[in-house]
Amino acid sequence: MKFHRLPSTDHPLVHLRPLRAADIEPWANYLNLPEVYQHTSWNHPTAQELSSYLGNETNTEPSALLRLAIAEREYDTLVGTIGFHTASEQNRSAELAYDLHPSMWRKGVATASAIDLVSWAHKKANVVRVQATVLQSNAASIRVLERVGFVREGLLDSYRIVRGNPGNFYMYAHILGTHNAT
Secondary structure, three states: OOOOOOOOOOOOOEEEEEOOHHHHHHHHHHHOOHHHHOOOOOOOOOHHHHHHHOOHHHOOOOOOOEEEEEEEOOOOOEEEEEEEEEEEOOOOEEEEEEEEOHHHOOOOHHHHHHHHHHHHHHHHOOOOEEEEEEEOOOHHHHHHHHHHOOEEEEEEEEEEEEOOEEEEEEEEEEEOOOOOOO
8 A cells, every 4th residue: 555644643642653763662562561462462572573664654565564653742752553564455455453552541542543544544545444353352452443433243263373372353344435434
């Protein structure tokens, strides 16, 4: 997908921006916190692995991925990330992924960021289907997706191996031109 203009958010606490080298170590640190880690399918990500996301917002390849920093407005420090980890220009689809430092939980940050990114994907990036998979046990992320207008399409049994064990994931979708589109 070609990204001509990046999305933004009006949330009073945060803004969206490209990831910076200084974000990578803090990102790895909070992704490895037990309260975050248990709800993801990451396998103890390292700063070196995460650095592959740097500069992805400038990639013009048709299947380019997008991962942006969710940064505090006041200090411009990383408190989360949001973007697409799978994209298909041919199918006009992308898979939403996000994570958030626990200090920002229950403040509407994930919901606002997801609303703005999904709306941008439909309006500016020519995406018809934004999908998301979420571990069956991740109640908070399920609530975020449903507040954004995603519809649960089903349960994917043993969909991904999560730290050596088959994980069950719900599949959600946000389809342009349907009742749930923003």
